[in-house]
Amino acid sequence: MGVITEYNPFHLGHAYQLQQMKMQTNAEVVIVAMSGNVVQRGEFAIIDKWKRAELAIESGADLVIELPLLASLQAADYFAHYGIQALNHFKVNTFAFGTETAHTNQLQTYVESLIRNQDRIDEAIPNLISQGYSYAAAIQMATEALMEDVVVDFNPSSSNHILAIQYLIYNQKLDTAMQAIAIPRLKENNHHTLLLSGSQIRSKWFNQALERNDLPQMTYDALLNGPTIKWDDYWSLLKYAVLSKTSLELSQMLHMREGFENRLINEIKLSESIDDLMRSLTSKRWTTSSIQRILMAVLLNISKVEWESYQKAFQNQPFYRILGFNEQGQRYLNYLKQNKIDFHTKIYENKSKAYFGNLRADLVYALNPNHQVREQNYQTLLYIKK
Incomplete structure (x- = not known):
C-alpha cells in the first residue's frame, strides 16, 4: 500500500x-x-x-x-x-x-x-x-x-x-x-x-497562533524544537542569485520563459522580502506556485540544460x-x-x-x-x- x-x-x-x-x-x-x-x-x-x-x-x-x-x-x-x-x-x-x-x-x-x-x-x-x-x-x-x-x-x-x-x-x-x-x-x-x-498550520505557526491540539503532539514538538524553515529565510541568498546574473543568464534558468527574467530583475530591486516580491509578480497568468518554482530554480542555480x-x-x-x-x-x-x-x-x-x-x-x-x-x-x- x-x-x-x-x-x-x-x-x-x-x-x-x-x-x-x-x-x-x-x-x-x-x-x-x-x-x-x-x-x-x-x-x-x-x-x-x-x-x-x-x-x-x-x-x-x-x-x-x-x-x-x-x-x-x-x-x-x-x-x-x-x-x-x-x-x-x-x-x-x-x-x-x-x-x-x-x-x-x-x-x-x-x-x-x-x-x-x-x-x-x-x-x-x-x-x-x-x-x-x-x-x-x-x-x-x-x-x-x-x-x-x-x-x-x-x-x-x-x-x-x-x-x-x-x-x-x-x-x-x-x-x-x-x-x-x-x-x-x-x-x-x-x-x-x-x-x-499544512498551509494553515505553517501560517499559524509563524504568526505564533498555533495551539497544541491543532496537530499531532510529535509534530508540535518537532516545530517547537526547530529549526522551522520558511521561504523568507533565504531572501538575501535569492536576491544575490538573481542580481549576480545577467538577464541572458537568468533566461537559461529552469522554468524561465521569455521576458520574465527582466521583470524579475526589476521587481526584486524594489522588493524587501520574498513575500513582497511574490505580490508584485503574481497575476492571473502566473500562479504563486509557478513563480515560486522559478525562484527556487534560480536559488538552486539549476539551468534548463542541467535539468535535462x-x-x-x-x-x-x-x-x-x-x-x-x-x-x-x-x-x-x-x-x-x-x-x-x-x-x-x-x-x-x-x-x-x-x-x-x-x-x-x-x-x-x-x-x-x-x-x-x-x-x-x-x-x-x-x-x-x-
Whole structure:
C-alpha cells in the first residue's frame, strides 16, 4: 500500500489517512513516497525531510522513500508522474490519495473523459503558453474549456482533486495499474475540532497562533524544537542569485520563459522580502506556485540544460533514497533486495547525477542564514524504528 505526499508538516489529516489506509485494505506494508526538502509549491519544507520521515514512521508508515526533485520542483502532472513511478518501482499494488469530497469512482469516470479529450487539451496548451500563461495555468484553462460539457459532482480544480486526477491518469499508463483508493479529507476530529491544512498550520505557526491540539503532539514538538524553515529565510541568498546574473543568464534558468527574467530583475530591486516580491509578480497568468518554482530554480542555480541532464540520468538509472523504516519496512526492503529492486540509503558519487536535484536542494537548504540547519546528506540521518 502506498501514498504520495509531502507532510509539510505531518498533521491530523495525514494521521487519519494512514489509519484509513490500513483499515480499508489490511495492508501489510505502508510505503510513503515523500518530497524531500523542496515541496511542490516551490518552497522549502518547514521541517527537514529526515524529521518528517521519522514523524511518518512513528505515525504508522512502514517505509519512507524520497521523491526526486524532478517531482517536487514541477507542476502537479509531473509530481503525479514521478510519484506514481516511484510507487511502481517499489512494487506497490494499491495506492491511496486524499480528496476534498470526490470518491474513487467519480474521479475515475472524470479521468476516462479527460483521456478521451487529452489530444485536444495537449494541442491547446502551447497556444496558451505562447500567450504568457504559466504551464500549470495553461493546463487548467485548456482542461476547463474542453471539459465544460462533462457533468461532474465535485470541483476538479481544487488542489487535492487536481493531484488525484493526475495520479489516476499516470496510473493507467503503467503496464499493470495499481488499485486506487480515494480517502475524502476529514474536516474535523471526534472533538469537532476543525482540522488545519499544512498551509494553515505553517501560517499559524509563524504568526505564533498555533495551539497544541491543532496537530499531532510529535509534530508540535518537532516545530517547537526547530529549526522551522520558511521561504523568507533565504531572501538575501535569492536576491544575490538573481542580481549576480545577467538577464541572458537568468533566461537559461529552469522554468524561465521569455521576458520574465527582466521583470524579475526589476521587481526584486524594489522588493524587501520574498513575500513582497511574490505580490508584485503574481497575476492571473502566473500562479504563486509557478513563480515560486522559478525562484527556487534560480536559488538552486539549476539551468534548463542541467535539468535535462538530470532527467536523462534519472531515467537511465533512477535513484531512490530511503529516509526511514520500521521492522516491517526493513523486511520489505530485504524482499526488494532479493528481487534486485534498486534503492539507496547512502549517497554514492558514481550515481550522484541521478540524485543531482535533491543533493543541490539539500546543500542550499542547509545554508539557511537565520537558523542552524543540520547537514542533510553525509551524516547518519536515516530513521530506523526498532
